[in-house]
Amino acid sequence: MNDSISLYIDDELNLDEKIDFVKRIHDEEQFYSEAVDLLVQERLLCSDVVEEIPQISLKEKSKIFNLQFLRPYFRVAEFGVVAVLLVIFIAVRVPVKREVVRVESVSKRFVVYMPDSQNVQIAGSFTNWNSVPMKMVGPSGYWEIELDVTRGEHKYVFIIGDDKKIADPTILLRERDDFGSENSVILVEA
DSSP states (O other): OOHHHHHHHTTOOOHHHHHHHHHHHHHOHHHHHHHHHHHHHHHHHHSOSOSOOOOOOOOOOOSTTOOGGGHHHHHHHHHHHHHHHHHHHHHTOOOOOOOOOOOOEEEEEEEEEOTTOSOEEEEEGGGTTOOEEOEEETTTTEEEEEEEEESEEEEEEEEETTTEEEOOTTOOOEEEOTTSOEEEEEEEOO
């Protein structure tokens, strides 16, 4: 479709463009046909679509099978079904066998040399990352603690003073945590 035909139909051409449009219609048979077809289509689009509304007759529903009078009893029936299902669920519960899982733990001794520190703590996966104070071993500068640790892989860190965290210098396996520190990683076996 030629854009100038649409612009002509919508009356969006200036006088010079309208003159060119009329000359082109006069010279080109194909252009003339397309313009007339689009004008006829536009006339149809602008006309009334429906001339009259047809009459429709609806039959009234038979009242013999109308169950509207039972509607108040539906709620009672729904409640009854739920109550019966609840009683069945409670009465026929499948007994659950509970297995006692014994978690073996191993006593593990942690030692760190910090002679200039006033307090040293340990925090790790085996303490739920709660800080646990360590004890100083005499005036030697060593700090120690013995904890029950379950089998498996554990991560931990020493806390020197109030907030300085260091990995265990005697453990080579380490892992960076989400806070920029390094944690020591140990594997505890029974």
